Amino acid sequence: MKDINRVSLLSIGDELLIGQVVNTNASWISQRMTEYGFEIGHHLSVADKQEDIIAGLSLLSQHTNIVVVTGGLGPTKDDITKLALATYFNDTLDFHEETYERLAAIMKRYGRTIQDSQREQCRLPSKATIYENNMGTAPGMYFDENDVHYFFMPGVPFVIKTLFTERFVPILKAQGLISDRVKTETILTAGIGESSLEEKITDIVETFPKGLGISYLPGKAQVRLRLTGHDIDQLIIDAFVKKIVDRLGDKVFGFGDETLASVVGRLAIEKGLQVGFAESCTGGAVSAQITAIPGASAYFKGSIISYANEIKEEVLHVSPETIEKHGAVSAECVEEMVAGALDVLDIDIAVAISGIAGPTGGSEEKPVGTVFIAVGDKHEIKSKRLVAAKSRDVNIDYFTSYALNLLRLFLVRGEEVVSRK
Amino acid sequence: MKDINRVSLLSIGDELLIGQVVNTNASWISQRMTEYGFEIGHHLSVADKQEDIIAGLSLLSQHTNIVVVTGGLGPTKDDITKLALATYFNDTLDFHEETYERLAAIMKRYGRTIQDSQREQCRLPSKATIYENNMGTAPGMYFDENDVHYFFMPGVPFVIKTLFTERFVPILKAQGLISDRVKTETILTAGIGESSLEEKITDIVETFPKGLGISYLPGKAQVRLRLTGHDIDQLIIDAFVKKIVDRLGDKVFGFGDETLASVVGRLAIEKGLQVGFAESCTGGAVSAQITAIPGASAYFKGSIISYANEIKEEVLHVSPETIEKHGAVSAECVEEMVAGALDVLDIDIAVAISGIAGPTGGSEEKPVGTVFIAVGDKHEIKSKRLVAAKSRDVNIDYFTSYALNLLRLFLVRGEEVVSRK
Numbered sequence: 098m099k100d101i102n103r104v105s106l107l108s109i110g111d112e113l114l115i116g117q118v119v120n121t122n123a124s125w126i127s128q129r130m131t132e133y134g135f136e137i138g139h140h141l142s143v144a145d146k147q148e149d150i151i152a153g154l155s156l157l158s159q160h161t162n163i164v165v166v167t168g169g170l171g172p173t174k175d176d177i178t179k180l181a182l183a184t185y186f187n188d189t190l191d192f193h194e195e196t197y198e199r200l201a202a203i204m205k206r207y208g209r210t211i212q213d214s215q216r217e218q219c220r221l222p223s224k225a226t227i228y229e230n231n232m233g234t235a236p237g238m239y240f241d242e243n244d245v246h247y248f249f250m251p252g253v254p255f256v257i258k259t260l261f262t263e264r265f266v267p268i269l270k271a272q273g274l275i276s277d278r279v280k281t282e283t284i285l286t287a288g289i290g291e292s293s294l295e296e297k298i299t300d301i302v303e304t305f306p307k308g309l310g311i312s313y314l315p316g317k318a319q320v321r322l323r324l325t326g327h328d329i330d331q332l333i334i335d336a337f338v339k340k341i342v343d344r345l346g347d348k349v350f351g352f353g354d355e356t357l358a359s360v361v362g363r364l365a366i367e368k369g370l371q372v373g374f375a376e377s378c379t380g381g382a383v384s385a386q387i388t389a390i391p392g393a394s395a396y397f398k399g400s401i402i403s404y405a406n407e408i409k410e411e412v413l414h415v416s417p418e419t420i421e422k423h424g425a426v427s428a429e430c431v432e433e434m435v436a437g438a439l440d441v442l443d444i445d446i447a448v449a450i451s452g453i454a455g456p457t458g459g460s461e462e463k464p465v466g467t468v469f470i471a472v473g474d475k476h477e478i479k480s481k482r483l484v485a486a487k488s489r490d491v492n493i494d495y496f497t498s499y500a501l502n503l504l505r506l507f508l509v510r511g512e513e514v515v516s517r518k
Numbered sequence: 519m520k521d522i523n524r525v526s527l528l529s530i531g532d533e534l535l536i537g538q539v540v541n542t543n544a545s546w547i548s549q550r551m552t553e554y555g556f557e558i559g560h561h562l563s564v565a566d567k568q569e570d571i572i573a574g575l576s577l578l579s580q581h582t583n584i585v586v587v588t589g590g591l592g593p594t595k596d597d598i599t600k601l602a603l604a605t606y607f608n609d610t611l612d613f614h615e616e617t618y619e620r621l622a623a624i625m626k627r628y629g630r631t632i633q634d635s636q637r638e639q640c641r642l643p644s645k646a647t648i649y650e651n652n653m654g655t656a657p658g659m660y661f662d663e664n665d666v667h668y669f670f671m672p673g674v675p676f677v678i679k680t681l682f683t684e685r686f687v688p689i690l691k692a693q694g695l696i697s698d699r700v701k702t703e704t705i706l707t708a709g710i711g712e713s714s715l716e717e718k719i720t721d722i723v724e725t726f727p728k729g730l731g732i733s734y735l736p737g738k739a740q741v742r743l744r745l746t747g748h749d750i751d752q753l754i755i756d757a758f759v760k761k762i763v764d765r766l767g768d769k770v771f772g773f774g775d776e777t778l779a780s781v782v783g784r785l786a787i788e789k790g791l792q793v794g795f796a797e798s799c800t801g802g803a804v805s806a807q808i809t810a811i812p813g814a815s816a817y818f819k820g821s822i823i824s825y826a827n828e829i830k831e832e833v834l835h836v837s838p839e840t841i842e843k844h845g846a847v848s849a850e851c852v853e854e855m856v857a858g859a860l861d862v863l864d865i866d867i868a869v870a871i872s873g874i875a876g877p878t879g880g881s882e883e884k885p886v887g888t889v890f891i892a893v894g895d896k897h898e899i900k901s902k903r904l905v906a907a908k909s910r911d912v913n914i915d916y917f918t919s920y921a922l923n924l925l926r927l928f929l930v931r932g933e934e935v936v937s938r939k
Contacts, residue, residue, distance in 0.1 A: 108561075112735075113545075113548075113561065114548060114558040114559075114560075114561065115548055115549065115552045115558060115733075115735070116544070116545040116546060116547070116548030116549035116550075116551075116552060116558075117545075117549070117735045117737070117742075118545070119540055119541070119542050119545045120540070120541055120544070120545075120561070121540050123537070123541070123563075124534075124537040124538075124539070124540045124541075125537060126537070127534075127535060127536055127537030128536065128537035128538070129537075130537075131536045131537060137535040137536060137537075137565075138535075138565075138570075139535075139562060139563065139564060139570075139574075140529075140534065140535065140541070140561070140562070140563035141560060141561070141562050141563075142544075142560065142561035142562075143559075143560060144558075144559075149559075149560075153560075156577065255908075255909045255912075312536075314533075314536070314538045316538070374823075376802070378809075379806070379809075380802075380805050380806050380808065380809025380810070380814070380818075381797070381801075381802030381803065381804070381805030381806035381808075381809065381821060381823065382802065382806040382809075383802070384801050384802030384823045384825075385800070385801050385802035385803040385806050385914075387801065387802075388799075388800075388801025388802065388803075388823075388825060388875075388914075389801070389910070389911060389914070391876075391877055391878070391910055393801070393825070394825060394826065397801075397825050397826075398825060398826040398828065398829055399822065399823045399824050399825045399826055399829035399833070400802060400822075400823035400825075401820065401821075401822060401823070401833075402795075402802065402805045402809075402820045402821035402822070402823065403820045404805075404809060404814070404815060404818050404819060404820045404821075405815065405818075405819040405820055407819065407864065408819055408820035408863060411864070412820070412822075412833075412862060412863070441833060442829060442833070443828065443832070454809075455812075456812055457812070488676050489810070489812055490810060493806075493809075493810070
């Protein structure tokens with residue numbers, strides 16, 4: 098017996114099986130589908146082989162009624178996958194005029210003519226509903242066979258993101274597969290652990306009506322709370338979201354797809370403030386997260402990566418005595434780094450990070466994973482000691498989240514922060 | 519019919535299916551297994567549900583004779599997985615004295631006593647060979663049933679890396695599953711595309727003896743060449759590796775698990791040079807890759823992230839006229855940024871990056887994806903224009919690889935580079 102809301106993902110591609118590519122498509126699609134209230138049954142990855150693709154489709158369609166397939170389409174792989182589809186769906190490949198015209202138009206725009214291999218790309222299964230892909234040459238396809246809905250997309254992540262939202266969600270809705278009865282809301286928190294969080298809101302969760310549920314999704318120094326309502330009025334869900342947000346206060350940094358870096362950006366723009374960083378152990382990772390957000394130049398001027406003590410002293414003007422007396426990993430040092438960054442970068446708010454990412458360099462007093470983070474403006478500089486005792490890369494990720502969260506809190510709380518401009 | 523060398527991966531965990539965690543374990547294990555000459559048949563991820571785990575094991579054992587299972591072990595999930603194993607292998611869970619003693623010793627070290635839930639963790643399938651895990655509490659398990667070899671590991675990435683190398687590779691060898699007859703060598707290249715690469719060495723590849731093969735594994739601004747020999751003498755493989763390396767010259771940046779950042783580090787240490795960066799559009803990503811390598815402080819002093827033109831002018835002393843006349847994305851600007859970084863950071867070699875990551879900010883003359891990179895020392899500063907017309911995050915990744923590769927080439931070629939010290 099199939100569950101109406103059960104989805105499986107089939108990823109096609111040798112590059113996945115040899116470990117050359119990490120399957121981020123499966124995670125991304127699963128997140129979206131989960132938010133739409135679907136249950137994900139399996140992720141299966143198979144090689145670019147006809148028999149493996151057919152066996153995969155066959156297996157997944159036995160357990161779920163929606164199969165989302167990514168990869169295996171495009172100039173070099175098309176043949177194998179499309180022949181597999183023709184066999185599996187007992188179908189023929191027909192020349193698809195519209196796809197050809199679209200391809201020819203794209204080629205023309207680049208001053209090129211269409212080639213034989215591209216003409217071959219226009220032969221598509223006759224039973225498929227073809228959905229054009231504005232992000233590339235290979236189109237998306239949809240099949241509805243024996244009560245199973247199959248969605249095929251090329252494997253390129255940014256193409257999938259667009260096709261999924263613009264093409265496949267509308268089909269899911271049109272087919273009545275996305276139920277208006279399932280609603281989800283995601284609350285993003287930072288600076289509080291999963292179990293403290295659970296404890297803090299347990300009395301609210303206990304009053305949830307039947308059909309409303311909560312999941313705790315921990316990430317690096319962050320926990321997402323996902324509320325899922327089945328047959329629950331949106332107003333009731335909103336009321337519980339509000340109750341939880343009020344209880345958690347500034348542990349809540351945002352909702353849905355926001356990130357600490359995007360929220361910092363939004364707050365900085367709202368307040369008309371310029372930010373920057375003095376990074377030691379994070380080595381540029383904080384600044385890189387900030388600049389990963391399009392439009393960061395509106396509030397981010399720059400940073401000093403002061404990995405060596407000389408740079409702390411000579412560029413950020415940290416006093417050699419401070420480092421001598423307290424060490425470079427100390428409250429005193431990061432506070433002076435903030436003061437230096439405010440001055441050198443001529444910004445409104447600066448954050449400084451100095452810690453021990455590991456695997457070596459720890460001491461009894463300051464073990465690997467110890468970090469000092471300071472944040473401040475021309476009126477006030479505060480610092481905090483935190484610990485993340487993991488591997489080097491995980492520690493750096495934690496330090497980065499801590500730093501962005503302290504900056505966010507400073508932006509939220511700092512009524513006194515005034516732009517220098 | 520089973521292929522003796524076919525492996526499947528089963529990943530257990532709700533967190534994978536809801537997309538909260540990206541399955542990097544599957545990629546990592548697949549890379550290692552591929553290097554050992556195995557063919558990977560499937561990656562399958564299932565939820566923490568007994569029936570799904572059993573169905574997954576059953577399916578994979580039909581198609582492959584080695585099943586590597588990750589996840590589903592540890593204090594909170596143990597029960598489900600171990601009961602699934604007991605059912606699947608028709609086994610009982612017995613109290614495992616050695617595991618208990620090891621756990622008790624760990625607890626004692628932390629001044630704690632063992633708890634009931636931890637005692638429960640010591641009940642293990644009687645048919646399993648138990649392999650202790652020095653990185654955590656949940657042990658690894660091995661079953662050999664009906665000519666299928668099953669390996670179970672907890673799902674924590676750094677635990678898997680250790681257990682795989684220290685415990686499972688020795689079992690694979692002891693069971694005769696790793697054939698000495700399969701050998702692989704990986705050559706790492708940068709600065710040359712897959713098709714140019716293929717063309718450049720096609721005559722060498724044509725002379726490969728039967729049993730020696732090559733795969734091209736493209737990454738971001740890099741291509742790995744993997745040579746796999748079946749029943750080929752190591753000396754012959756080495757000779758072909760040498761031929762290819764000689765042909766490709768400095769397009770080859772390393773071998774095996776090296777990265778551009780680790781090679782830059784090795785070269786800088788060999789030459790006793792200090793490096794640093796002036797980053798604009800990469801916003802700290804280059805410095806972050808350099809500092810991700812343990813021990814980077816031996817050759818990396820720091821960087822200036824000059825996102826705003828003011829920082830380029832005021833911290834790096836780029837002349838306002840240069841920016842006015844040529845723009846911040848220009849050869850002239852990045853060359854002055856290098857000169858400024860050499861001076862401000864007091865380093866031997868500096869690299870500067872300024873480009874248009876997108877999605878906006880491009881022009882006809884300099885479209886989105888255009889980047890200028892300069893590298894230099896006190897004798898000489900060179901710059902290069904490159905294009906990577908993708909999405910913002912992919913462009914930044916490309917720019918970062920380009921910059922690290924130009925630094926590597928400067929370190930390799932720069933006989934004239936002399937330490938300032």
